[in-house]
Amino acid sequence: MNHWAFVIAAYAVVLIGAGGLAVASYLAMRKAEAAADAMKGKK
């Protein structure tokens, strides 16, 4: 098997893993902070 296939597979895994982690963390932060801001007005 061509060596580049292994290299591309490894880089793709890291891109998907790290990218997925970043997106999930960002969305969780945005959702939680929006909920906290929405609660500010309520007593």
Added chain:
Amino acid sequence: MPALHAFANPARFLKIARPLTPVLFWAGAALALFGAYSGLVLTPPDYLQKETVRILYIHVPSAWLGMGAWSGIAISSLMYLVWRHPLSNLAARAIAPAGAVFAALCLITGSIWGRPTWGTWWEWDGRLTSMLLLFFVYIAYIALARADADRGGDGRVPALFGVAGSVLLPIIRYSVVWWNTLHQGQSIGLTSSTIDRSMIWPLFFTLGGFTLFFGGIVLMRMRAMLAAQKVEARMRRMAQ
């Protein structure tokens, strides 16, 4: 130490974390992408491993973060046990899933690298097995911390687990010295390296980039957890 205690105040922490989050994240992503591009395009192939050596530029930073993140959990847990700062407990819990992801990426990229280099996807040797154990310890910590939070625990049990788990770090580090292993020995030290200069330089970009990127992710997770705590506290007050 008083300066450190000052950061344990959530309001003060958020004042610093809000502007720091995008800086760490984007600087880290840019450095990591530049390092990865350089490793793929600008460096020569290895005389023995040929093109597969390029996996080094993502495998080593993943291993560094997989192990470094547990060091962060252990230090935060120790700080929580000694000084009872809630932010230390929060930091440990925020680090864990990100550390688990990078430990998994280290194992997967190592496996992909192993197939053309060693002729096998997996070998039960000291380095690979101890790293796999660390990944399972991450999963156990995440489950324990979640269970503790769900039953209203004070976080001491996960903190003790976080400190105890650090025993794995020297085992992983010295596994290539203590046991005969397929995994190569240490090739990068603090003052010297066995890797040629023409090949090693992008690694410093990916190492720095991944670390900053990780810092940004941890800050995002801590901010999310602090906001969730704020909502929960307010709802509890409203229910009374």
